[in-house]
Amino acid sequence: MNAKELIQILEDTLYIRTSGTAEEACCANYIRDKVSEFGCKAELWPFAVSMAEIQTAELTVDGISVPCTGYFCAGNWDVEAPLYYLRHDDEFSLSQCKDKIVLLDTVVGYWKYQDLVKAGALGYITCNGTVYSDDNDIDQKEQRAFVHQGHRMPAVNIHVRDTIDIVRRNGKTAHIVLKQKEWEGESNNVILDIPGEVDEYIAFTAHYDTTHLSVGPYDNMSGCAGLLYLAEYFAKNPQHYSLRFIWCGSEERGLLGAKAYCAQEENIRNCIMNINLDMIGCLMGRFLSCVTAGERMSSYISCMSNELGFQNDVYLGVYSSDSTPFADKNIPAVSFARISPRTMSGYHDRYDDMYCMSGEQMVEDFEFVLAFAKRMASAKRCPFPREMPEEMRKKLDHYLGIKRSK
Numbered sequence: 001m002n003a004k005e006l007i008q009i010l011e012d013t014l015y016i017r018t019s020g021t022a023e024e025a026c027c028a029n030y031i032r033d034k035v036s037e038f039g040c041k042a043e044l045w046p047f048a049v050s051m052a053e054i055q056t057a058e059l060t061v062d063g064i065s066v067p068c069t070g071y072f073c074a075g076n077w078d079v080e081a082p083l084y085y086l087r088h089d090d091e092f093s094l095s096q097c098k099d100k101i102v103l104l105d106t107v108v109g110y111w112k113y114q115d116l117v118k119a120g121a122l123g124y125i126t127c128n129g130t131v132y133s134d135d136n137d138i139d140q141k142e143q144r145a146f147v148h149q150g151h152r153m154p155a156v157n158i159h160v161r162d163t164i165d166i167v168r169r170n171g172k173t174a175h176i177v178l179k180q181k182e183w184e185g186e187s188n189n190v191i192l193d194i195p196g197e198v199d200e201y202i203a204f205t206a207h208y209d210t211t212h213l214s215v216g217p218y219d220n221m222s223g224c225a226g227l228l229y230l231a232e233y234f235a236k237n238p239q240h241y242s243l244r245f246i247w248c249g250s251e252e253r254g255l256l257g258a259k260a261y262c263a264q265e266e267n268i269r270n271c272i273m274n275i276n277l278d279m280i281g282c283l284m285g286r287f288l289s290c291v292t293a294g295e296r297m298s299s300y301i302s303c304m305s306n307e308l309g310f311q312n313d314v315y316l317g318v319y320s321s322d323s324t325p326f327a328d329k330n331i332p333a334v335s336f337a338r339i340s341p342r343t344m345s346g347y348h349d350r351y352d353d354m355y356c357m358s359g360e361q362m363v364e365d366f367e368f369v370l371a372f373a374k375r376m377a378s379a380k381r382c383p384f385p386r387e388m389p390e391e392m393r394k395k396l397d398h399y400l401g402i403k404r405s406k
């Protein structure tokens with residue numbers, strides 16, 4: 001696969017493809033067809049995802065209507081309450097949330113949501129965008145099952161400019177009306193197996209779904225093209241270890257494809273390593289390797305990068321991507337990415353476009369990943385143990401909402 005063909009893959013899939021939609025399924029089929037072009041056969045492995053269609057989402061603050069999107073899967077509500085702007089997350093600030101609708105200038109992740117529930121908040125308002133761009137795009141957010149754990153509340157998302165306006169006019173009372181239809185839908189992981197001499201295998205992952213505002217050549221058709229690049233090579237050059245390529249669905253909603261895959265013990269029993277690609281091959285910015293494993297793996301990648309003269313920022317940590325459910329099962333995992341300055345290519349917004357994508361840079365990045373993958377796939381013994389150091393376990397538990405770390 002050359003630079004031109006890689007760019008073509010990004011061009012072919014320049015559409016919004018959110019989890020559980022026909023467009024996401026269309027992209028899954030596209031990947032399957034691409035795999036068949038080099039003579040292999042990939043399969044779609046479906047899994048269930050919750051779906052919603054918003055019918056009404058309204059926010060008024062002191063009688064003034066504010067454009068908003070309603071949170072998917074947050075249920076149906078008609079609630080009016082005093083408004084409180086939560087600037088800090090210390091105990092006193094949180095205690096002020098009781099029986100209020102809370103305005104936030106940050107995202108509401110797992111632990112922030114638990115804080116809001118514990119504080120007795122009645123609902124919340126988040127925001128996105130920047131004051132420095134012309135668009136008024138408001139992202140479509142979701143109250144994830146993993147986050148609400150059965151305790152749902154009304155929530156809407158607004159543009160940052162309106163957030164500033166509400167704070168400036170000292171908004172007192174908020175009213176949220178939310179109506180939606182909810183049902184169970186389906187998403188797919190696209191799976192390709194390249195058998196080796198042994199059943200133990202390396203799992204390669206990259207997600208192909210996008211968020212609601214993004215056509216996602218960078219996040220993350222780039223990683224999907226990378227997996228196609230690697231699969232084409234290994235299809236002609238089988239190795240000691242078996243290889244499984246997993247184009248994951250529904251990553252943007254909380255790693256749902258990778259979580260569904262890793263939840264099946266028989267899927268991961270023989271998995272010795274995960275190599276994940278998420279946002280790579282852009283023209284600008286630095287290459288990074290986020291290793292979720294022991295120091296042995298980060299040192300190895302670091303040494304190898306030096307040996308090849310490939311600039312690479314290697315660090316130990318938890319990458320917010322499909323590598324994490326594998327690492328949670330104590331499988332040594334690494335995410336490779338090239339992180340463009342946010343002012344040059346966006347993600348999760350309309351600025352994730354072709355402007356900063358580069359076929360040549362994709363080839364260079366994928367060749368590095370291939371060099372690493374070849375060494376691992378042809379190893380007589382996997383050099384990294386299937387275990388997670390204590391410090392990394394703490395980070396994983398925090399990320400996955402299992403145990404909060406300070």
Ligand SMILES: [Zn+2]
Nearest residue numbers: 219220278279
């Ligand atoms: Zn991504």
